[in-house]
Amino acid sequence: MVVAGPADVSLAATNQSYRFAIASVQPTLGQVVGVAHPVVVTFRAPVANRHLAENAIDVRSTPEMTGRFDWLEDNVVQWVPDRFWPAHSTVALSVGGQPTKFKTGPAVIGIADISDHTFTVSIDGVADGAPRRPAPHHRPHWGEEGVMLASMGRPEYPTPVGSYTVLSKERSVIMDSSSVGIPVTNPDGYRIPVEYAVRITRHGLFVHSAPWAINSLGSQNVSHGCISLSPADAEWYFNTVNIGDPVIVEESGIERPHRLPPGSPPR
Template sequence: MRKAIRSLFVASVVVAAAAFGTGAAGAASVTPDLPAVQAITPGPGQVVGIAAPVTVQFASAVTDRAQAERTVDVRAENSLAGHFTWLDDRQLMWQPTKYLPASAPISVSAGREHIKFQTDGGTSADADMSAHTFTVWVNGVARTMPASMGKPGRETPVGTFPVLSRERSVTFDSRTIGIPLNDPEGYLITGEFAERLTWGGVYVHSAPWSVDSQGVANVSHGCINLAPADAEWYYDNVNVGDPVTTHW
């Protein structure tokens, strides 16, 4: 049985001095004194998951943030509810309050720019750290796999995270989380079939070295470890923006 989502969304990056605004994305307006919109992500025609945020990058620093937010409109058939976060003085991120509608075209207007992208069928995943399982729903069909999450002192964060990137291979370096290579806990290894969940280094990935613990115990440094075949299957079926919920 799929677990209830304990957090609608946990931001995967900590942004110093970020400013927040809430409310539905309204009808976009164009203000001549605002910088031009340089890029909108997701890009035109891209297929993403139902938890994907929308990022608007302006050509130069924005001084009137409230006015810039009023130029952004995100909609399917109607405007969608969400909230804004400023990543820096040029980048504005809009996140849906719940999820984007599945298998739907999404339109974004920001300033004078207009793009459309597409959501997938609503692929989602649930990491149960007590049961040591990772369950994925694709088109309503569940696949449950044994998994190992963060060990005591290095627990996997709890919440709902959108997949930020898919990486066929990635180097895991313990120094990025404050553990020297010469420490007994130190490591420098290559992981495969990886999906980034946080900018702090939490991934879902293949971990042949922990197969004996998967489904039994949590032994990782915070990542979600899967057997190679399961990790490859998930890599082949996941999109950027698909939600992953972690809980006890």
């Protein structure tokens, strides 16, 4: 069990009567989440002194878990652990004196390689993926365990390298280019229905089904920034991944810093 946050955390600043009223803490009680899920605290009002609020939250863990605060809005902050939570575990939290606990599922880790045009998934350290079907033999990586052929952002709309966390899953969604600053009337604009959409940023980056890009999967990056998969692979990933599981975007041959896997020592 990982225990995060002392039970007697007070949201009263030292020598001050000011209090930070908490509206909610995520993950919620009993929720099953991925191993990279941050602790998200929503306050009832905008916070003027973020440093005091962070000190009041005072997230701790046993075994020791370091992390960092990232403010999403004036009243919403998340504490992002430097390492993944242990998989298949119960995590007990006390944030601002509010006790809660959540569970982690398997460690479903997705790695998108921009240069290699692949999306590789492992579950608890073992490569996994949708069953393979016959395909042209010239397709690189076809049939390799856990390796899905993918297409990332084209040069003018590159997929940003970095570490992400699954925020939500939508079985079907209308994607509108105007939400990312491209007018629908622009030659690069679009408004299309998309299936098996796994959101990994608040600004419109998804892993999703892209039947229109089948001929480019594994060979060319043609998307507007999203990670495009075949319908079968996208469906499998959608049904397998949990909210809070990590997605890492990198380029072949370039080592990118990202959070350590469960059980790794801090560095």
